[in-house]
Amino acid sequence: MKLLFRMKDSSIFMKMMAVFLIVLLPLMMVTWFINERGASSIQTEISRSTLNTAGFYLDSLDKEVERIMQYLPNYVMDNDLMELAAIGTNMTDYERAQSITLIQKRLDLMKNSSPFIRESKAYVPMIGRTLLSVKYETGINEAEYAAMQHDGPFYVEPFVYWNDRLFLTMSYPTNTFRDPLYMVGIELSTAKIKEALQQIAGSPGGESMLLNVERGWVIGSDEKPELQDALKDFIFQKQSKGTKQGYEMVRFNDGRYLTVFKYSDVWKSYSVTCIPESAVLGPIQTYRRWFLWACGLAVGVGAFFSYSLIKLMYRPLMRLIHGFKRVQKLELIPLTIDRRRDEFGYLYQAFNDTVHSLKTLIEQNYEQQIRNQRSELKRLQSQINPHFLYNCFFVLCRLIKSDKKEKAYQFCLYIGEYFQFITQDDEDIIPLELEIQHSRTYVDMQTVCYGDRIQVRFEAAALPLRVPRLILQPIIENAYKHGIGGMAGRGDLRVYSEQGKDRFTICVEDNGNSLDEEKLEQLRIRLAHAGDRMDETTGLINVHRRIQLHYGKEYGLEVSRSSLGGLKVLIHLGME
Numbered sequence: 001m002k003l004l005f006r007m008k009d010s011s012i013f014m015k016m017m018a019v020f021l022i023v024l025l026p027l028m029m030v031t032w033f034i035n036e037r038g039a040s041s042i043q044t045e046i047s048r049s050t051l052n053t054a055g056f057y058l059d060s061l062d063k064e065v066e067r068i069m070q071y072l073p074n075y076v077m078d079n080d081l082m083e084l085a086a087i088g089t090n091m092t093d094y095e096r097a098q099s100i101t102l103i104q105k106r107l108d109l110m111k112n113s114s115p116f117i118r119e120s121k122a123y124v125p126m127i128g129r130t131l132l133s134v135k136y137e138t139g140i141n142e143a144e145y146a147a148m149q150h151d152g153p154f155y156v157e158p159f160v161y162w163n164d165r166l167f168l169t170m171s172y173p174t175n176t177f178r179d180p181l182y183m184v185g186i187e188l189s190t191a192k193i194k195e196a197l198q199q200i201a202g203s204p205g206g207e208s209m210l211l212n213v214e215r216g217w218v219i220g221s222d223e224k225p226e227l228q229d230a231l232k233d234f235i236f237q238k239q240s241k242g243t244k245q246g247y248e249m250v251r252f253n254d255g256r257y258l259t260v261f262k263y264s265d266v267w268k269s270y271s272v273t274c275i276p277e278s279a280v281l282g283p284i285q286t287y288r289r290w291f292l293w294a295c296g297l298a299v300g301v302g303a304f305f306s307y308s309l310i311k312l313m314y315r316p317l318m319r320l321i322h323g324f325k326r327v328q329k330l331e332l333i334p335l336t337i338d339r340r341r342d343e344f345g346y347l348y349q350a351f352n353d354t355v356h357s358l359k360t361l362i363e364q365n366y367e368q369q370i371r372n373q374r375s376e377l378k379r380l381q382s383q384i385n386p387h388f389l390y391n392c393f394f395v396l397c398r399l400i401k402s403d404k405k406e407k408a409y410q411f412c413l414y415i416g417e418y419f420q421f422i423t424q425d426d427e428d429i430i431p432l433e434l435e436i437q438h439s440r441t442y443v444d445m446q447t448v449c450y451g452d453r454i455q456v457r458f459e460a461a462a463l464p465l466r467v468p469r470l471i472l473q474p475i476i477e478n479a480y481k482h483g484i485g486g487m488a489g490r491g492d493l494r495v496y497s498e499q500g501k502d503r504f505t506i507c508v509e510d511n512g513n514s515l516d517e518e519k520l521e522q523l524r525i526r527l528a529h530a531g532d533r534m535d536e537t538t539g540l541i542n543v544h545r546r547i548q549l550h551y552g553k554e555y556g557l558e559v560s561r562s563s564l565g566g567l568k569v570l571i572h573l574g575m576e
Helices: 002-008 012-076 079-090 093-111 142-148 190-201 225-240 282-328 343-382 385-401 405-422 432-453 473-484 517-528 539-551
Strands: 117-124 129-132 159-162 165-172 182-188 207-212 217-220 245-252 255-264 269-276 429-431 454-459 466-468 491-499 503-510 556-561 567-574
Touching (some): 012 165, 012 255, 079 117, 093 117, 117 190, 142 182, 165 190, 190 207, 207 225, 225 269, 282 343, 385 432, 432 454, 466 539, 473 503, 473 539, 539 567
Antiparallel strands (some): 117 129, 159 165, 165 182, 207 217, 207 269, 556 567
């Protein structure tokens, strides 16, 4: 609502641009909303489809591993393997070779039972050999054999991940209180697992992996190790929250990836698939680019529309407005008519006719106004002198009665200088230096009267300015008369100046104790309405009106509470 009220007071150009934007922006917002809703729907459907695909392939892996785990005990309980592991050193070479051959046939049968089995092995410490499906090695890899032994029961944690290889192992006997006689191990093909996982992503740039958070092993491509690290942190957070499946858009470096995850109780691992957003939302990204091009086109149309408005309406209108502002400053300059047949040509011609009429009226009345203003200045200036003359004679009489002849003589000299200044009636505007000198003479006169009871700091600078006569001395006189002259204690008076950018200010402060807030507020009101009353002819109001007549309404006197405790008067004068 506030914006509507602001637009009501704004320019026509801003109103037209606001109407243009009000029409254009909703259309762009609706288009953007439809595009984003479509992208969200497609992303949701693809996420669900990918999650279902991940579930399908993960279930296939689970069933295959469960089948291998189901048949593994049968191979472990092989009679020939038991006999070879128990009495292999006591057997003849022929018997031992025959047993090994039978065991290798069963290991080969186990290997060919699933495409996910890379190799089947039997570790027999008694004869110090590791039997494979097609051959047997001459010795046991002690590091490998130690890694194949489980920390717990087989059915709790059947997998062993060692040197980037994944194994299913089972020893005999299965208890952990003694070293096993032998161990059967199945090395799963990580390449086949990766191929199955890659079927889930199904798009270039996608990444699928099998991640065991507790054991810290990962089966996946090594093309993007940094992405794998980021996915590990992501899955760790999901596991800590107990989330077993879902999908989410994850930001990595400068890209976004649709990440689908599902937990397998068989593998004790998460299947994680991430697909680049560009692969998921390829068509939508194209639509987004089209939308951005449409936005750019709209901005171009808006710029062309704005330029047309500025050229056809705003600039001619501003020329007319600037012309009226110059008229307000009494700069009566006609406008150049460069548009002859449209509405602005008519307005320009009417403006020029008005300017010509105003020039004629001003020329007729200007001389009379100057005479009236000068007469007012003379009347106000002349009425201040009798008031001060009365005060001077009163002080002189008091000095003579007190038999202070030297002070009376000095005071007479000051009076002479003072009235020599005010009786020179040839100029109403004098140099600021002469005005300050006259005020110093007045302060010296008051020093004769008050002695050391009033301390004066006169620090006003004399700039090369011309000011109306008698604007500083009446302010100082007011400070003596109404502020510090009647005080029982010590009085302080300070006169200094400040220079601003476009004005020069003379400050008069005292520490008088007779000024309360009510009197100060009344004085401010009288200064604010000084031009409304013509009968106010003495003191601060007199000075204030004369300064405003000379410089303008923005100058004159300003009153406030002094830091010394009394009244502070600021005399604002123009720099030009």
